[in-house]
Amino acid sequence: MLIETDVNLKPYNTFGLPAVARRLVRIREAADVRRVVDHPDLGLAPKFVLGGGSNLVLTRDVDAVVLKVEIPGIRLLEARDDAWIVEAGAGVAWHDLVSWTLDHGYPGLENMALIPGTVGAAPVQNIGAYGIEVKDRLEAVEVMDLITGRPALLPAEVCRFGYRDSVFKHSDFGGLAGKSVITRVRFRLPRPWQPVLGYLEIERKMAETGITAPDARQVYGWICAVRRAKLPDPAVIGNAGSFFKNPVVTAEQCRDIIGRDPGIVHYPMGDGSVKLAAGWMIDACGWKGKTVGGAAVYDKQALVLVNKGDARGAEVVTLARAIQESVYGRFGIRLEPEPVVV
Structure with a gap:
């Protein structure tokens, strides 16, 4: 230690x-x-x-x-008839895990390629992209209790996963925030593999290439290309990826907003609710490229706030709050930040 x-x-x-x-x-x-x-x-x-x-x-x-x-290591824990069980240390870079699984013939995480962060943080936030969330691929989470020092293996069903949410983000009502540390994560990658293709960017790639039945490696390549085209590399310009959650509203609320803003990008959900594109709303309010001190709204994707080189946390928070007020004033929707503010 x-x-x-x-x-x-x-x-x-x-x-x-x-x-x-x-x-x-x-x-x-x-x-x-x-x-x-x-x-x-x-x-x-x-x-x-x-x-x-x-x-x-x-x-x-x-x-x-x-x-x-910083716990390292990736291994195939078990090969079942219906799934591969892959275990990774909490300190492994998430994208490195995605690449490793494909290199070793265990597809299923490719839609979440290039998401920044570590394996241990993935269940906390229930990260997701292009139709897949961690909860869809999670088998269990290994944690260490910060009071007793004892280990425990938590199956996915007790992790209380929601949209960018989990039991690891809350300290009340049995939440584990501040009470445990994730040390390893086990993933269940279904066999046989089936691609998840229901997003516009993927459909465009299929149309461009003429490939209507892509394999996992092709989907991975498309996702990487899409993300690199619209999201800044944190190694080049500081950022925390998507800064706001895409709000979920009722179908009635969505119809009301469409009546006022017919162009709003929205995605119907399986339960009848509708997910709205936060980036579209921020852009519609004219925030793309705007700055507060050293913090700015990325000029290629309004959902991303960036550090121009000398930003302080207070400037990022001030910019975020101004965007929230602007979007609320126009759409009646209060955007919720994804990052943790300390």
Whole structure:
């Protein structure tokens, strides 16, 4: 277990925002969590779990003990008749896991290619893209209790997954936020594999290429091309990916909005509700390219806020709140941020 003091967190959040961790512990195996719990100084101190920092807006220094999860490793745990069970360490980069599964012949995660962050953070946020969410592919989550230091294996059905939500994001009513650390994640990749193709960008790629029955590698390539064309690389310009959730409304609410804004992009859901494109609404309100200090709305995709190079967390928050008020004023919809603000 490695303990560091006064650590600059700018390299550890994809927004590149300045902040300092008073104490940081690198968690490189599950046993390190138990060592933290048993430590005379760290055990009772507040904890802050940090993965890839891709879903984080830092507005201040962090006094809590930062647990930087860096647990490595990917392996095929089991090959069933109906699925491959793949296990990955919480510190593995998410995209590296997606690539590994395809390289080894275990498709099923390709629609979520190039999502930034780590494997351990994926269930917390229930990440998803192009018709697939982590909950659709999750078998179980291995956690370590931050009070007792004991391990537990949680099946998917107890994780209370919702749209960009899970039991790991809440501290009340049995939530596990601040009470546990995800150390490993098991994925269930269905056999036989079936492509998920119901999104406009994928349909365009099918039309362009003439491929109507793509394999997993082709879908992966299309998703990577689409994301690279419209989303900035955090290694080049700081960002946290999509900053706002796509709001879900009733069919009646959607009809009302369409009556006022016929062009709004929307996606009917299986339960009768409708998902609205937050990026379209932000763009319609004229925010693309606008700035507050060093923070800006990305000029190619209004759903993404970026760091022009010297932004502070407070500027990102100010810009986000101004966008929320603008969208609410026009559409009557209150956008909800995806990143955690600290």
